[in-house]
Amino acid sequence: MAADHLSPKFAALADPTRRAILARLALGESSVTELAEPFDMSMPAISKHLKVLEHAGLIARGREAQWRPCRIEPQALKDVNEWLEEYRRLWEQRLDRLEDYLRKLQSKAPKEKKRGRKK
Amino acid sequence: MSQSQTNTASTSPDFVLTRVFDAPRELVWRAFTEPERMKEWWGPKEFSVVKSQMDLRPGGTYHYGMKAKSGAVMWGKMVFREIVPQQRIVFINSFSDEAGGTTRHPGHEKWPLEMFSIFTFEDAPGGKTKVTIRWQAHNASAEEQNMFDTSHDSMNQGWGGSLERLVAYLAKAQK
Numbered sequence: 001m002a003a004d005h006l007s008p009k010f011a012a013l014a015d016p017t018r019r020a021i022l023a024r025l026a027l028g029e030s031s032v033t034e035l036a037e038p039f040d041m042s043m044p045a046i047s048k049h050l051k052v053l054e055h056a057g058l059i060a061r062g063r064e065a066q067w068r069p070c071r072i073e074p075q076a077l078k079d080v081n082e083w084l085e086e087y088r089r090l091w092e093q094r095l096d097r098l099e100d101y102l103r104k105l106q107s108k109a110p111k112e113k114k115r116g117r118k119k
Numbered sequence: 120m121s122q123s124q125t126n127t128a129s130t131s132p133d134f135v136l137t138r139v140f141d142a143p144r145e146l147v148w149r150a151f152t153e154p155e156r157m158k159e160w161w162g163p164k165e166f167s168v169v170k171s172q173m174d175l176r177p178g179g180t181y182h183y184g185m186k187a188k189s190g191a192v193m194w195g196k197m198v199f200r201e202i203v204p205q206q207r208i209v210f211i212n213s214f215s216d217e218a219g220g221t222t223r224h225p226g227h228e229k230w231p232l233e234m235f236s237i238f239t240f241e242d243a244p245g246g247k248t249k250v251t252i253r254w255q256a257h258n259a260s261a262e263e264q265n266m267f268d269t270s271h272d273s274m275n276q277g278w279g280g281s282l283e284r285l286v287a288y289l290a291k292a293q294k
Binding site: 007010014084087088090091092093094095096097098099100101102103105 | 255
Protein backbone atom coordinates (compact mmCIF):
# COMPACT_ATOMS: atom_id res chain seq x y z
CA MET A 1 0.00 0.00 0.00
CA ALA A 2 1.45 3.33 -1.01
CA ALA A 3 1.89 5.52 2.03
CA ASP A 4 0.75 8.65 0.33
CA HIS A 5 -0.94 8.26 -3.00
CA LEU A 6 -2.39 11.75 -2.92
CA SER A 7 0.85 13.71 -3.08
CA PRO A 8 1.74 12.62 -6.63
CA LYS A 9 -1.78 13.62 -7.63
CA PHE A 10 -1.45 17.09 -6.15
CA ALA A 11 1.95 17.41 -7.76
CA ALA A 12 0.51 16.45 -11.13
CA LEU A 13 -2.37 18.88 -10.70
CA ALA A 14 -0.07 21.76 -9.82
CA ASP A 15 0.78 22.35 -13.45
CA PRO A 16 -1.57 24.41 -15.65
CA THR A 17 -0.81 22.42 -18.81
CA ARG A 18 -1.69 19.20 -17.07
CA ARG A 19 -4.89 20.70 -15.70
CA ALA A 20 -5.78 21.76 -19.22
CA ILE A 21 -5.07 18.25 -20.50
CA LEU A 22 -7.37 16.83 -17.84
CA ALA A 23 -10.09 19.31 -18.69
CA ARG A 24 -9.81 18.21 -22.32
CA LEU A 25 -9.96 14.54 -21.35
CA ALA A 26 -13.08 15.17 -19.31
CA LEU A 27 -14.81 15.53 -22.68
CA GLY A 28 -13.74 12.09 -23.82
CA GLU A 29 -10.70 10.00 -24.65
CA SER A 30 -8.18 11.42 -26.99
CA SER A 31 -4.93 10.67 -28.80
CA VAL A 32 -1.65 12.30 -27.87
CA THR A 33 -1.63 14.20 -31.14
CA GLU A 34 -5.06 15.64 -30.46
CA LEU A 35 -4.06 16.56 -26.94
CA ALA A 36 -0.95 18.33 -28.16
CA GLU A 37 -2.83 20.49 -30.65
CA PRO A 38 -3.88 23.44 -28.46
CA PHE A 39 -0.47 23.72 -26.84
CA ASP A 40 2.60 25.38 -28.21
CA MET A 41 4.72 22.45 -27.14
CA SER A 42 6.76 19.67 -28.61
CA MET A 43 5.40 16.13 -28.61
CA PRO A 44 8.08 14.98 -26.17
CA ALA A 45 7.03 17.75 -23.77
CA ILE A 46 3.40 16.67 -24.00
CA SER A 47 4.42 13.05 -23.53
CA LYS A 48 6.27 14.01 -20.40
CA HIS A 49 3.17 15.68 -18.98
CA LEU A 50 1.13 12.60 -19.84
CA LYS A 51 3.64 10.43 -18.07
CA VAL A 52 3.30 12.53 -14.93
CA LEU A 53 -0.48 12.25 -15.08
CA GLU A 54 -0.29 8.52 -15.70
CA HIS A 55 2.19 7.99 -12.90
CA ALA A 56 -0.14 9.86 -10.55
CA GLY A 57 -2.99 7.60 -11.60
CA LEU A 58 -5.05 10.49 -12.96
CA ILE A 59 -5.17 9.13 -16.51
CA ALA A 60 -4.80 5.76 -18.17
CA ARG A 61 -3.44 4.95 -21.62
CA GLY A 62 -5.13 2.38 -23.76
CA ARG A 63 -3.13 -0.61 -24.91
CA GLU A 64 -5.63 -1.84 -27.47
CA ALA A 65 -4.89 0.59 -30.25
CA GLN A 66 -1.67 1.73 -31.84
CA TRP A 67 -2.49 5.36 -30.98
CA ARG A 68 -2.86 4.52 -27.30
CA PRO A 69 -5.80 6.77 -26.40
CA CYS A 70 -5.64 8.66 -23.11
CA ARG A 71 -8.55 8.70 -20.74
CA ILE A 72 -9.22 10.21 -17.38
CA GLU A 73 -9.40 8.05 -14.24
CA PRO A 74 -12.46 9.38 -12.41
CA GLN A 75 -11.83 7.44 -9.21
CA ALA A 76 -8.49 9.14 -8.71
CA LEU A 77 -10.12 12.53 -8.97
CA LYS A 78 -12.82 11.47 -6.56
CA ASP A 79 -10.15 10.59 -4.02
CA VAL A 80 -8.61 14.03 -4.32
CA ASN A 81 -12.02 15.64 -4.13
CA GLU A 82 -13.01 13.66 -1.04
CA TRP A 83 -9.89 14.70 0.73
CA LEU A 84 -10.40 18.35 -0.12
CA GLU A 85 -13.97 18.11 1.11
CA GLU A 86 -12.86 16.59 4.37
CA TYR A 87 -10.38 19.34 4.90
CA ARG A 88 -12.96 21.97 4.08
CA ARG A 89 -15.35 20.49 6.62
CA LEU A 90 -12.70 20.65 9.30
CA TRP A 91 -12.20 24.34 8.59
CA GLU A 92 -15.88 25.12 8.43
CA GLN A 93 -16.27 23.60 11.88
CA ARG A 94 -13.35 25.55 13.26
CA LEU A 95 -14.65 28.81 11.86
CA ASP A 96 -18.11 28.11 13.29
CA ARG A 97 -16.57 27.73 16.68
CA LEU A 98 -14.50 30.86 16.24
CA GLU A 99 -17.65 32.75 15.33
CA ASP A 100 -19.33 31.57 18.53
CA TYR A 101 -16.28 32.41 20.56
CA LEU A 102 -16.02 35.94 19.18
CA ARG A 103 -19.70 36.50 19.77
CA LYS A 104 -19.39 35.32 23.34
CA LEU A 105 -16.40 37.55 23.96
CA GLN A 106 -18.17 40.63 22.71
CA SER A 107 -21.46 40.05 24.41
CA LYS A 108 -19.89 39.83 27.80
CA ALA A 109 -17.45 42.65 27.19
CA PRO A 110 -18.72 44.79 30.06
CA LYS A 111 -18.78 42.03 32.63
CA GLU A 112 -19.74 43.87 35.77
CA LYS A 113 -21.73 41.27 37.52
CA LYS A 114 -20.32 37.97 38.38
CA ARG A 115 -23.18 35.74 39.25
CA GLY A 116 -22.07 33.11 41.66
CA ARG A 117 -22.81 30.21 39.39
CA LYS A 118 -22.58 26.80 40.83
CA LYS A 119 -21.51 23.66 39.14
CA MET B 120 -15.05 29.64 -13.50
CA SER B 121 -14.36 33.31 -13.96
CA GLN B 122 -14.03 33.98 -10.26
CA SER B 123 -10.40 34.61 -9.56
CA GLN B 124 -8.64 34.86 -6.27
CA THR B 125 -5.78 37.21 -5.77
CA ASN B 126 -2.61 35.30 -5.15
CA THR B 127 -0.43 37.10 -2.72
CA ALA B 128 2.20 34.40 -2.62
CA SER B 129 3.96 32.99 -5.63
CA THR B 130 1.96 29.81 -5.32
CA SER B 131 -1.43 28.90 -6.62
CA PRO B 132 -3.69 27.91 -3.77
CA ASP B 133 -5.55 24.65 -3.99
CA PHE B 134 -7.96 25.67 -1.39
CA VAL B 135 -9.55 28.96 -0.44
CA LEU B 136 -12.05 29.62 2.30
CA THR B 137 -13.29 32.98 3.51
CA ARG B 138 -15.42 34.01 6.43
CA VAL B 139 -16.54 37.40 7.68
CA PHE B 140 -16.65 37.77 11.43
CA ASP B 141 -18.65 40.38 13.23
CA ALA B 142 -15.69 41.49 15.32
CA PRO B 143 -12.88 44.02 14.96
CA ARG B 144 -9.69 42.88 13.26
CA GLU B 145 -7.65 43.31 16.38
CA LEU B 146 -9.82 40.84 18.27
CA VAL B 147 -9.88 38.30 15.44
CA TRP B 148 -6.10 38.54 15.18
CA ARG B 149 -5.77 37.82 18.86
CA ALA B 150 -8.05 34.80 18.54
CA PHE B 151 -5.55 33.41 16.01
CA THR B 152 -2.35 34.33 17.77
CA GLU B 153 -2.89 33.89 21.49
CA PRO B 154 -2.66 30.24 22.48
CA GLU B 155 -5.19 30.63 25.29
CA ARG B 156 -7.70 32.01 22.81
CA MET B 157 -6.89 29.42 20.15
CA LYS B 158 -7.91 26.82 22.69
CA GLU B 159 -11.45 28.15 22.61
CA TRP B 160 -12.08 27.33 18.99
CA TRP B 161 -9.24 25.53 17.24
CA GLY B 162 -10.48 22.02 17.91
CA PRO B 163 -13.15 20.92 15.45
CA LYS B 164 -16.61 20.05 16.69
CA GLU B 165 -16.62 17.63 19.63
CA PHE B 166 -12.91 18.10 20.23
CA SER B 167 -11.31 19.89 23.14
CA VAL B 168 -7.86 21.41 22.97
CA VAL B 169 -5.54 19.83 25.53
CA LYS B 170 -2.35 21.61 24.58
CA SER B 171 -1.88 24.97 22.95
CA GLN B 172 1.68 26.21 22.92
CA MET B 173 2.80 29.00 20.64
CA ASP B 174 6.02 30.75 19.77
CA LEU B 175 4.77 33.44 17.43
CA ARG B 176 7.74 34.41 15.24
CA PRO B 177 9.12 33.27 11.88
CA GLY B 178 10.60 29.83 12.51
CA GLY B 179 8.57 29.44 15.70
CA THR B 180 5.87 26.82 16.10
CA TYR B 181 2.36 26.38 17.37
CA HIS B 182 1.97 22.90 18.85
CA TYR B 183 -1.49 21.71 19.73
CA GLY B 184 -3.32 18.63 20.90
CA MET B 185 -7.01 18.04 20.21
CA LYS B 186 -8.88 15.47 22.24
CA ALA B 187 -11.79 13.64 20.71
CA LYS B 188 -14.80 12.50 22.70
CA SER B 189 -13.37 8.98 22.58
CA GLY B 190 -10.35 10.25 24.50
CA ALA B 191 -7.93 9.92 21.61
CA VAL B 192 -5.67 12.94 21.19
CA MET B 193 -4.68 14.27 17.78
CA TRP B 194 -1.56 16.36 17.64
CA GLY B 195 -0.73 19.03 15.13
CA LYS B 196 1.69 21.83 14.58
CA MET B 197 2.31 24.93 12.54
CA VAL B 198 5.74 26.26 11.71
CA PHE B 199 5.50 29.97 11.05
CA ARG B 200 7.13 31.40 7.96
CA GLU B 201 5.91 34.98 8.05
CA ILE B 202 3.90 37.09 10.45
CA VAL B 203 2.54 40.52 9.59
CA PRO B 204 0.59 41.72 12.63
CA GLN B 205 -3.14 41.95 12.01
CA GLN B 206 -2.65 41.15 8.33
CA ARG B 207 -1.07 37.86 7.51
CA ILE B 208 0.26 34.59 8.86
CA VAL B 209 2.13 32.19 6.59
CA PHE B 210 2.91 28.74 7.94
CA ILE B 211 3.44 25.07 7.26
CA ASN B 212 0.84 22.89 8.95
CA SER B 213 1.26 19.19 9.69
CA PHE B 214 0.04 16.47 11.96
CA SER B 215 2.30 15.89 14.86
CA ASP B 216 2.89 13.80 17.97
CA GLU B 217 3.10 14.69 21.61
CA ALA B 218 6.77 15.56 21.27
CA GLY B 219 6.17 17.96 18.38
CA GLY B 220 7.53 15.86 15.50
CA THR B 221 6.01 15.86 12.02
CA THR B 222 3.75 12.91 11.32
CA ARG B 223 1.06 11.77 8.96
CA HIS B 224 -2.63 11.96 9.69
CA PRO B 225 -3.35 9.11 12.10
CA GLY B 226 -5.51 6.64 10.28
CA HIS B 227 -5.28 8.58 7.05
CA GLU B 228 -1.95 7.50 5.65
CA LYS B 229 -2.65 9.04 2.32
CA TRP B 230 -2.91 12.60 3.54
CA PRO B 231 -0.02 14.75 2.40
CA LEU B 232 2.56 15.30 5.08
CA GLU B 233 2.64 19.06 5.09
CA MET B 234 0.32 21.84 4.08
CA PHE B 235 1.42 25.31 3.12
CA SER B 236 -1.11 27.78 4.47
CA ILE B 237 -1.78 31.50 4.51
CA PHE B 238 -4.27 33.32 6.73
CA THR B 239 -5.12 36.88 5.78
CA PHE B 240 -7.09 39.38 7.81
CA GLU B 241 -8.86 42.36 6.28
CA ASP B 242 -11.36 44.95 7.44
CA ALA B 243 -14.87 44.46 6.14
CA PRO B 244 -17.67 47.07 6.18
CA GLY B 245 -19.45 47.60 9.47
CA GLY B 246 -16.46 46.99 11.72
CA LYS B 247 -16.25 43.38 10.61
CA THR B 248 -13.25 41.30 9.68
CA LYS B 249 -12.74 39.08 6.68
CA VAL B 250 -10.49 36.09 7.18
CA THR B 251 -9.19 34.18 4.16
CA ILE B 252 -7.56 30.79 4.49
CA ARG B 253 -5.48 29.59 1.58
CA TRP B 254 -3.83 26.27 1.52
CA GLN B 255 -2.09 23.71 -0.63
CA ALA B 256 -0.31 20.40 -0.21
CA HIS B 257 3.24 21.45 0.46
CA ASN B 258 5.61 18.58 -0.06
CA ALA B 259 3.75 17.50 -3.16
CA SER B 260 5.33 20.25 -5.19
CA ALA B 261 8.78 19.73 -3.75
CA GLU B 262 8.51 16.07 -4.57
CA GLU B 263 7.50 16.80 -8.07
CA GLN B 264 10.42 19.08 -8.62
CA ASN B 265 12.85 16.41 -7.57
CA MET B 266 11.15 13.68 -9.49
CA PHE B 267 10.39 15.32 -12.75
CA ASP B 268 12.37 18.49 -12.83
CA THR B 269 9.49 20.45 -14.26
CA SER B 270 9.94 23.28 -11.85
CA HIS B 271 10.02 25.94 -14.56
CA ASP B 272 6.95 27.99 -13.91
CA SER B 273 4.31 25.58 -12.79
CA MET B 274 4.22 26.92 -9.27
CA ASN B 275 4.51 30.55 -10.23
CA GLN B 276 1.40 30.83 -12.26
CA GLY B 277 -1.67 32.02 -10.53
CA TRP B 278 -4.90 30.73 -11.91
CA GLY B 279 -8.52 31.59 -11.46
CA GLY B 280 -10.46 29.30 -9.21
CA SER B 281 -9.22 26.70 -6.84
CA LEU B 282 -8.12 23.17 -7.47
CA GLU B 283 -11.00 21.71 -5.56
CA ARG B 284 -13.47 23.23 -7.97
CA LEU B 285 -11.66 21.77 -10.95
CA VAL B 286 -11.38 18.39 -9.32
CA ALA B 287 -15.05 18.35 -8.37
CA TYR B 288 -15.94 19.28 -11.92
CA LEU B 289 -13.75 16.65 -13.46
CA ALA B 290 -14.94 13.96 -11.09
CA LYS B 291 -18.51 14.81 -12.00
CA ALA B 292 -17.90 15.12 -15.72
CA GLN B 293 -16.85 11.49 -15.80
CA LYS B 294 -19.77 10.00 -13.94
